[in-house]
Amino acid sequence: MTGRRRWSTEEILDAAAELLRAGDADSFSVRKLAAVLGTDSSSLYRHFRNKTELLRAVADRILLAAMDGHRPEGDWKQRITSLALRVRDAFGQQPQLAAVWGRHASSGTGSRMVMEEALQALRASGLPDEEIPDRYHRLVVLIAALVAAEAGISTLTAGEYEQGMELFRVAVLGADPERFPALAHFAREVRPLGADRGAAFEDILAAHLAHIEAAVRQE
Template identity: 30%
Template structure:
């Protein structure tokens, strides 16, 4: 079926890419089959030929973002560099589409893009000497860390300007005025708290995690381990 007013054939890929645009512009409220159909110039019922329901569509959108993160990716000989690159790529694509990230980072897509990235992370962990349950648990640590930060930072970006300004300003206003007799540590670090940004926080969390994984990997290779 062709979308009215253009020559594009309606397909699952087209629906997903156009729905991502709707999410960017209108947020989750714009993701109804009626609005999607209007945006594409087709009868909303045509969408059911490709997606049984809205939930299936959301999962496809999130898997599309994962696949975008993998475009041009090549594993590094150093497993730590591979994991670092994947984390950066994933966070970058989610923050480019914060409305989608808020909507779906908690979901398991069980589709090709997600399976490819899980396989790649497990391969990197295998190079580090992890297998079985231990590899699965460490995979979850890396994945959940990336998704948690992406969701948190995306959540901030979808706030309105007034809410963002108040939240950012709190560190240099309310926290800076904390009573030293009651909150001595806050009073002593208020200036530093106000200067910390989301990117550097993610970098530190990621590096601490990779250092811990590397230490565990090294311990496995020690004599007698």
């Protein structure tokens, strides 16, 4: 009698990534993954202790892909910007996994590579060592939030996006000027969240780096 196939860790992660692309981290389960692979959950628990550990491994592979071939270039701000854009682009290819990174922090090789580059760039900025951990934390929280927000928009279908735009136009252009005077005043200039998200990502990141640069000058 032939036994069930033994799946490698990499094959399990491949299947998990595909399942996550079709859904999200909330609907994902080890039981569903086992069903896709034609095995039982217990066989997967030999590789990963629980769902969270599995999700962290999937997210780490995205970070590892983001760092593939990366070579630090330019000053510290250029290095951080390049790093952030690499991470954004990597999750842009698999947007359903962006929330996994923000929710389930990875401790794998990909995560360590991202951390190392960010910390090295911050040290190159001239910040005192004692300030770097806190600055690093704020920077990564910002990047993770921006990546998740941009990825969230990209998972919408064309119909869902257009419906959202129409609801936005109705809500903004139809705002009662007595109750919402500022909104009514800026109605034709205010843009929806999905508009020009890429430029907003870079502008917000640049503003944060400028804030760090100003702090360095005050030292």
